[in-house]
Amino acid sequence: MTPLDRLKAMARSWGGEIRRVPPPPGHFFSIPPDSGLSLCPFEGGLAVEHARLRVVFWNEYPDLGALVHEMGHVFAARKVPARAREWRFFGWEYLVARRGGCSVEWFKSSGDYVIGGGGRAFGGLSPSAQRKILASRIRFARRNGLIKGGVPVSIRRRRTKP
Numbered sequence: 001m002t003p004l005d006r007l008k009a010m011a012r013s014w015g016g017e018i019r020r021v022p023p024p025p026g027h028f029f030s031i032p033p034d035s036g037l038s039l040c041p042f043e044g045g046l047a048v049e050h051a052r053l054r055v056v057f058w059n060e061y062p063d064l065g066a067l068v069h070e071m072g073h074v075f076a077a078r079k080v081p082a083r084a085r086e087w088r089f090f091g092w093e094y095l096v097a098r099r100g101g102c103s104v105e106w107f108k109s110s111g112d113y114v115i116g117g118g119g120r121a122f123g124g125l126s127p128s129a130q131r132k133i134l135a136s137r138i139r140f141a142r143r144n145g146l147i148k149g150g151v152p153v154s155i156r157r158r159r160t161k162p
């Protein structure tokens, strides 16, 4: 089972889906706002359909770290991506990446991640500072019900049938 398969299985177990789709027509910024797709501009090739609990990608090999981040938008945030407070699910992301077997990719893609309100990049910190931050974000996620028994869970459920 590849890391991508593991992430897909996690999404399925939470009532959602990770799926490869054909590339959207035209440049991705031209996707109409009512399409239901949310795109993170720095994470090309990935999009989120928040209401449908779905992350889609259209490159053959998606950036797994970025994919884990998008999973956070779908399963660990009730608000749509544009309004989400991503810092809330940073510790959740790390545990999902570990379970998926792609923590190396996750660290790499989180290098530019700006630490909650501070303006500093995660990748610019020493390993011990990173560990401290992760431990504190995991504690936060646990207090907020995103992690149960050491395992990252989904705080969302599909409302309507697909």
Ligand SMILES: [Zn+2]
Binding pocket: 040, 069, 073, 081, 086
């Ligand atoms: Zn994001």
